Amino acid sequence: MLSILDQVPVFRDGSPAKSVRDSIELARAVESFGYQRFWIAEHHGSAANACASPEVVAAAVAAVTTRIRVGSGGVLLPYYSPLKVAETFRILAALYPGRIDLGFGRGAGGPVAMAELLNPYALATDEAFLQQIGRLLGFLGDPRAVSRVSVTPEVAQPPVPWMLGSGVGSARMAGMLGLPFCFAQFIAAEESPEAIAAYREAFRPSPWSAEPQAMLALRVLCADTAEQAEELATCFWMSCTTGWRAQVQLTDDYRGGVPSLTDVGRYTLTAEDRVLREKRPFLQISGTAPEVRAEIRRLQTVYDVPEVILTTNCPGVTVRRRSYELLAAEFALLAGVGQAE
Numbered sequence: 001m002l003s004i005l006d007q008v009p010v011f012r013d014g015s016p017a018k019s020v021r022d023s024i025e026l027a028r029a030v031e032s033f034g035y036q037r038f039w040i041a042e043h044h045g046s047a048a049n050a051c052a053s054p055e056v057v058a059a060a061v062a063a064v065t066t067r068i069r070v071g072s073g074g075v076l077l078p079y080y081s082p083l084k085v086a087e088t089f090r091i092l093a094a095l096y097p098g099r100i101d102l103g104f105g106r107g108a109g110g111p112v113a114m115a116e117l118l119n120p121y122a123l124a125t126d127e128a129f130l131q132q133i134g135r136l137l138g139f140l141g142d143p144r145a146v147s148r149v150s151v152t153p154e155v156a157q158p159p160v161p162w163m164l165g166s167g168v169g170s171a172r173m174a175g176m177l178g179l180p181f182c183f184a185q186f187i188a189a190e191e192s193p194e195a196i197a198a199y200r201e202a203f204r205p206s207p208w209s210a211e212p213q214a215m216l217a218l219r220v221l222c223a224d225t226a227e228q229a230e231e232l233a234t235c236f237w238m239s240c241t242t243g244w245r246a247q248v249q250l251t252d253d254y255r256g257g258v259p260s261l262t263d264v265g266r267y268t269l270t271a272e273d274r275v276l277r278e279k280r281p282f283l284q285i286s287g288t289a290p291e292v293r294a295e296i297r298r299l300q301t302v303y304d305v306p307e308v309i310l311t312t313n314c315p316g317v318t319v320r321r322r323s324y325e326l327l328a329a330e331f332a333l334l335a336g337v338g339q340a341e
Helices: 016-033 054-064 082-095 112-118 126-140 168-177 193-202 226-239 261-265 271-279 289-303 317-330
Strands: 002-006 037-040 069-076 100-105 160-165 181-184 214-222 285-287 307-311
Touching: 002 016, 002 317, 016 037, 016 054, 016 317, 037 054, 037 100, 054 069, 054 082, 069 082, 069 160, 082 100, 082 126, 100 126, 126 160, 126 168, 160 168, 168 181, 168 193, 181 193, 193 214, 193 289, 214 226, 214 289, 214 317, 226 261, 226 271, 226 285, 285 289, 289 307, 289 317
Parallel strands: 002 037, 002 307, 037 069, 069 100, 100 160, 160 181, 181 214, 214 285, 214 307
Antiparallel strands: none
């Protein structure tokens, strides 16, 4: 199975408002291609992402689609009340039964100043996070939890909680809680199949999942030619280093955001760019459809996971749509309506 994680990227020659609207249209397209899920990330204080409220975008996405599962990838739980998160996603589940996922994690999702403004009382300890998760699951309807409050609305098919993480600790915690788990390979420096192994070893059946359910998150970019893929991929690699910022002139009206194709055309790769790309190849996998498919399949085998969720941050919704369309065809997604061959 293949799914989509949308980070609602904002490019230097674009507009945040248009990026949000583009994501809605992108969701409609990838549903027609046969993808399984469309999740929205959460970022704050970032000129490069317009996804501060994934639940709002998820509601808009679910309204214009009919089959694809929709959710967050994920809610930054330490910033919020578990009760409020549960209520919000219960409402989504009432509106769109059987289609809502609640992916959550504990990543920063933005600068420290934003974290303090979102919730100045949040505790960053493992114990506090585990307590938050317990309350969230209880409010979602976990029969193992005892709650003194009546959480509304009542729904026949509550949101499915997914725990997101990028390390062995979060993987083991997800297993102990009996939750589906998504491993973020696209922010890791190297392959970490031991995380999924730890998840499976720690897994205990729960009302949410009778057996381990693991997914791998990758950043990919697919184009019709290798040359086009390289040009588009450079936009992302530039955004990861400081070299390109040094080449931006004051007259460029720099306002942040991900570099555009115009930026790529006048940029000279630095040694820092090349070192980063060599040391952290998993930050982005790019190429033609057969090349990208081969690497996805290889990583699926390494991690032994049935589902991969993809994020693509290249300039222009038309190009992003084409990237997902090429991969959908390469994996023959429509043959199984979300099931890769």
